[in-house]
Amino acid sequence: MPKLKVMIAGAGLGGLCLAQMLRRGDVEVEIFERDASPWDRPQGYRLHIDRDGVNALREVLPDNLYRLFEATAMRPLPFTTIVDTGLKELRRMPSGGHDKSPSHWLAEGIAQHVNVNRATLRHILLTGLQDVCRFGARLLRYETDAEGVTAVFADGSTERGDILVGADGIRSAVRRQRLPEARIMDTGVRAIYGRIPIEQAQRLLPKQVLADVFTVASDDRRVFLGLGPVVFPNRPHVASDKFAPEAGLSSQDDYVVCIIGGRREYFGNDDAMLREAGSQALQALSGRMLDGWPVAARAVPAQGDPTSFFSIEMHTSVPCDLGETSRATLLGDAIHAITPTLGRGANVAMRDAALLGHAIVAVERGEVGLALALNAYEREMTGYGFSVVRESASMGQRLMGQDPLPT
Template sequence: MTTSALRVIVIGAGLGGLALAQGLRRDGIDVSVHERDASPTSRRQGYRLRLNPDGLHALEELLPPPLSHLVWAATSPQPPTVILDARLDQLSATDPGASADGGRNVAVNRLTLRQILLHGLDDIVHFGKECTGYRIHADSTVTAHFRDGSQATGDVLVAADGVNSAVRRQYLPHARVMDTGVRVIYGRFPLTPETTGLIPDRLFTLYTGIVGPDHQHVGLAPVQYRNPPSDAVARLAPTLDLADTEDYMMCLFSARTELLPHTDAELHRASGQQLRDMAAGITRGWNPLLGSIIALWEPESVFSLTIRSSVPLTPWPTSTVTLLGDAIHAMSPAVGVGANTALRDALTLATQLGKAARGADLVSSLHAYEADMTAYGFDAVRTSARYGQQRIGQAPLPDPTS
């Protein structure tokens, strides 16, 4: 099989799917990406990510050099994670997901990273394409079907469509995604001289976790650029128009559902102001500084999310359909490695598909990817669940022997 003969269909234009597409295009492989959302900004998914050595290495390998250099220029270096109690006394200063190379753990604006990953892919990324299922043909090619009646056929179908993956539901109907029992309210506010002056320097860490009673949790995570991102864009990708390039503080409040004064339906309907007020009310007895910080949250930025986790699976027979990221190993945010694991998937899969494009057996190459991915991916799920129990009170993963 020549490089140009392999056709890959990616379902989902999240970070993992786009990174995979960049790597395949760089290797000369025919790839198309199909995303259900109408645009990159039509749904809020969070504001800030930690990139660890796995994620940074994947981006360096998958992206053309100007874009990988731009990713680094758009990151924000921070000291290690700090965990405090509700009085703001330090409990620990450890980061269970960090490597010994502390300089290779940085913060990045999720939207900025996605914009960089989209750059140069305009002709192959198709928005408004909700995948409803697929069909594997006798010759092992795969056709993806979309709600608008269109379809796409290729040699490989990659499910990168997140925790609600339609492909996974059809392909691995026995795969379980559990509700951890935790809800998170996310918000943010700009870091101006005025707002920065209200926050002690010791809270400007890679991530500051503040643990209250019954595993209630407030998190603070700044994005502060080394240099204006516009300077790097002008030098490395002058046709890219980056949005949202000002310094800001990402904030969150999490609690178990039974500790919240609202049902899930009420949380979903609540305005940003109502969600902010709820977080402020629940934490009123904590250090008064927290109330001042929560009051800074921009109401239009505040939204709630249900925290879910995949339940690790035993291996399945490999075919020309495979999965990456949250579509197969969604995990608690307690360690902050979900996005990095998806990027690692993208590099591992791109490497194996490159081998197949150059003549290796396709299914054997996909099997090698799945063996690696399920090992490190489900290890990350288990680690995240363990720290999630300790830090935010999430329900434990089911006993695999039960």
Template sequence: MDTPRGQDRPSRIIIIGGGIGGLALAQGLKRAGLGDVTVYERDESAAGRMQGYRLRISPEGERALRDCLPPRAQDLLTATANERHEQGLAAYDERLEPQWAPQFDDPRGDAPDKVDAVDRVTLRRILLAGLDDVVRFGRRFTRWERAGDRIVAHFADGGSDTCDVLVAADGANSQVRAQVRPDYRAVDLGVRAILSRTPRAKAIEAGLPETLRDRFVNVTGSNGLRLALMPMVFRTEPRPAAEKLWPGLEFDAAEDYYMSVFSVHRDILGLDDDTFFAMTGRELCDLVLDRTSGWHPDLRGVFAHAEPEETYPLALRATMPVEPWDTVNVVPLGDAVHTMPPTGGVGANTALRDAVSLCRALTSAARGERSLADAVAGYQREMVGYATEATEMSLKIAKWSMRKIDINETNLSQA
């Protein structure tokens, strides 16, 4: 591991990426009193992007959010979370015959205020609350370089900024990682997915049976197709919740919905990537309806009412094995170091866990309790352990639900 020449008490921290992990870290550092922090985000604003809709929040993810957010933001999180608690995963075949499904222990039990799923856009707004002076939108990071003990970050607009610690929270296609570990790429699992959103009222109108309405439902068809349905029923809609709990904080109008993910191995899909990724939302919805034409009509109704403008294609990828970076003051966090397929519902939760753990490490180094090298090494050791477990679990579920992924058993057991 390289040793920085000094800077054992980092004071200026730059975070590249204002996604879930980067913003949680910024909140945590603010709460810990580390004031000189800037987040650079390439998006022009906080408005949502094509990055999914609903997020499952695990017990660890909820604990991390409560550790880093100020009390007012925590209240808002609880008030806007999914009202219908998951009663485990329900699995069916395409005729709606129940199948075996793995179950997950939730130590929170059925606590009425637990946060076990949230709307992603709402979470991002909550994570941004109070960070107006910290987050710079519309700044795309391009590269970094060393300047003595410090790191200079460069941006596409020609600007630059200097810091003691640069945090790579720039997601699965991390530009920071491209410089640190050009060899370190997420593996394409060969699975292609179509992500969409259907207003809940329309799905129910189309015949979604009562037994499926409030559960995480996984349907595996005999022809290797998979459909996952996840409800998002706001306990309170974000706008009225904010009016009461944080007046002035802006939210878009929101309605209850189902997030659906249709996935299939590309060999079964039979379309080349250029064709698949060029399809419009309408074409993707029609593709799902076509491929599921023999399925139970109650299941197909959800896609018949999916919003084409909220439908887009995805490739499932995973980083294997998860490895620490050999740097002290360029530090990875979240998908930048551990991309995992969404099948486990833990990628964001793992990024949140990283945020809390890295926040503690940087805070102890800033206070002179540990050297920066020790603090970052401790964080990376811990992170590699739980991120490896999370990736392995996500891959196993991908294998169970998809039947076919481009990773063999040997690789999986080493993950």
């Protein structure tokens, strides 16, 4: 019987999901994360989780952690609502047109669309993995041979295993080596994210903003204001330290994430300024981006927590062919980075993790050979992954004037 050792580069959502699944399948796993701690970099606030994400989490997590995910997930009404620049409703569209099911609920009574706090979900995914997760370990490159793969780290150390999984995000070192021709493209869209505390949001925003998955307004320039609530359910219970001491969860503030975005021209074509500006300068800039909008919307950024604003440059991967299978494989943003437009990147990364986890567990059990299992995984994963990349790019082109993918 094979006794595999799997090395994962990257302790993001995809890498952690895979590690959880491998643990359940009794496969030896080690995770190597570049950052010194899980909370080193702000990575955003709200995550929209759809049925891909919910299904993947149910497969990879032990029951107690899955229940914790459910208990900390807000169940919004399954709509994205389009409002005018005065925040008056224009139309409500069912969220997630990609999953053809008309129902808000999966068969088991679980919501198809939930909003979660990203840090809370990462906390849940890290639970029980502390002993196999090495922080401050930046993968530089790898070497493969007939018997295995050697990972080489920035501090000069090496590790040996049977499989290396590049779950190391959009700038993946594994992808750069395995697929040097693969491209990441700047979409030309920039955005500023901030958090509005729930008390201010309740005073300022229409009720539906606090109930729906997402609400968005945009103007003739396609400059947009997006709003997504994260309201912690069952707060009285969850706030108790008894609720989830193993995950270190005690409380979480409710908020509405607010996003102000558009083509980089409207941000003065000044990426250096956006990168260097502090939170308060970005908050002020967000307000100026909405100059000319009715006051109801223009006043929104000013209500945000002044320490919470950060900017992003939206990039996308360009779909490509993975070629021959290798002992170094890829998942999530490392292979199919998806713009945040549809809120699907994390969901697809977690779907990859569940699929790859099943494939590796089958190899461990001697049911299939390694090369065959990885080949089947990569074919299926690139099929759905790149199709979401294209879907998100084309929506971004229509809604935000994003540069098109090369044909």
